[in-house]
Amino acid sequence: MSTTPAPANPKVGFVSLGCPKALVDSERILTQLRMEGYDVVSTYQDADVVVVNTCGFIDSAKAESLEVIGEAIKENGKVIVTGCMGVEEGNIRNVHPSVLAVTGPQQYEQVVNAVHEVVPPRQDHNPLIDLVPPQGIKLTPRHYAYLKISEGCNHSCSFCIIPSMRGKLVSRPVGDVLDEAQRLVKSGVKELLVISQDTSAYGVDVKYRTGFWNGAPVKTRMTELCEALSTLGVWVRLHYVYPYPHVDELIPLMAAGKILPYLDIPFQHASPKVLKAMKRPAFEDKTLARIKNWREICPDLIIRSTFIVGFPGETEEDFQYLLNWLTEAQLDRVGCFQYSPVEGAPANDLDLEVVPDDVKQDRWERFMAHQQAISSARLQMRIGREIEVLVDEVDEQGAVGRCFFDAPEIDGNVFIDNGSNLKPGDKVWCKVTDADEYDLWAEQI
Secondary structure (H helix, E strand, O other): OOOOOOOOOOEEEEEEOOOHHHHHHHHHHHHHHHHOOOEEEOOOOOOOEEEEEEOOOOHHHHHHHHHHHHHHHHHOOOEEEEEHHHHHHHHHHHHOOOOOEEOOOOOHHHHHHHHHHHOOOOOOOOOOOOOOOOOOOOOOOOOEEEEEOEEOOOOOOOOOOHHHHHOOOEEOOHHHHHHHHHHHHHOOOOEEEEEOOOHHHOOHHHOOOEEEEOOEEEEOOHHHHHHHHHHHOOEEEEOOOOOOHHHHHHHHHHHOOOOOOEEEOOOEOOOHHHHHHHOOOOOOOOHHHHHHHHHHHOOOOEEEEEEEEOOOOOOHHHHHHHHHHHHHHOOOEEEEEEOOOOOOOHHHHOOOOOOOHHHHHHHHHHHHHHHHHHHHHHHHOOOOOEEEEEEEEEEOOEEEEEOOOOOOOOOOOEEEOOOOOOOOOOEEEEEEEEEOOOOEEEEEO
C-alpha cells in the first residue's frame, strides 16, 4: 500500500540590510510567514522566492541594496523588494525591471501578500500544530534581541529622509511592548536593546496615554517604560536617545542598576552654526554641563554617539570647535561619517558651500585619531576593575563577549582568555587585564 508524501512547505529566502529597526521589520515578516507554514531557507537555490529588505538612508546603502537585489535575481530569479528603499520603486525598477513586487518600510501585510501571490501557502497548514515560538522568529542570537517601541519620527533634520520614508512618530502601546519584552526574556534573552527612530519621544503622539501591563497602569513614556523593563531582570540598553530634558530622569535608574548605564545619543555635531543648518532638535550649549551632571549622578555612565563631518557650510573653525567639544565631553564610544548628500533631503537645497571630498576625508581622519586617543585613555582606566560580561561566542582561544558599555556589532568586545568553558548567553564576572582603543581583555574571576 503506497502513501502519498505530504506536500513540501513553500520556502522563502530572506536578506535583511540596514539598521536594527529594519531587522525588527524582517523578524515580523518572517514570523508571519512561518505562522502560515513557510520554511525560511538560507540559500538562494533552496528558495521558491527571495525577499530583500533594503536600506535607503544614504547613497552607499542604496547601492548595496541594488547590488543585493541584482545578486538575488541572478541566483534565484523570483525577488520581492521591501524596506526603506522601497519608497523609490521607480529607481529600483529602472535597474531591476524583473522584481516581482516593491513595498515600503513597515508594509508587512503587503510583503506577505506578495509572497502569497508568488508561492501560495499550503492549504492544509495548521498554525495550531506547526508551532512558531512565542517570541516569534528572531534574526539575532538567542541571548539578545531588539525591542522596537515606535515607528517614524517627528523631526525634520535637513540631512535625513527617514520621516518621508517611515512617516511621523507612531508609538506602540506600552502593554504590547512590555508583553513582547516578557516573551523574549522567557525565551532566554539576556539583553533587550530598545530601539526606535527617536526613543526619547516615545508616547508624545498619544500624549503619554496610560496603558496596562500585568494588571498595573503604565504610562506610554520612556521613563515609565524603563522602570517596567527593569523588573524583567535582564540588561536593558537604550539606543537613539535625543537629550530632551526628561532624559535626566533616566540617570538615577542607571545609577541604581535598573537599566544599563549606557546612552546612545546621536549628537551629529557640536558647532551651533552647523547644528542649526542640520535642524537638529534639542541641542544647545548646555549639553556639556548636562553630561557632567549625568556623570556625577552615575559615574559609570557610558555615552556613545555619531557625528557627521563635511556638512555643507562646515568651516575649519566649526570642525575645530567639534574637536574641542569632544575633548571636553570625553565620550566613550563614537562613530563618524563623512557627509553624503541623500536624494530628497532638504540639505541639498541649502545655500551653503559644499565641502570638497579631500577636505571631508582629512577631517574624518583627524576626527577619528582625536577620538581614538580619548577612547583609549578611558578604556585604560578600566584595567584592574571587575566587570560583568555577556558572552557572545566561544572558541578554543577563549570567549568573546561584551560588558555594559558595548552594544553588539557597533561597539567593542571583551576577550576572555580563560573562557573556553563558557557558552554564548552566559554572564560572568571578569577582571580587566588590558585595553586598546576599542576592546578590553579580561580573565574570569
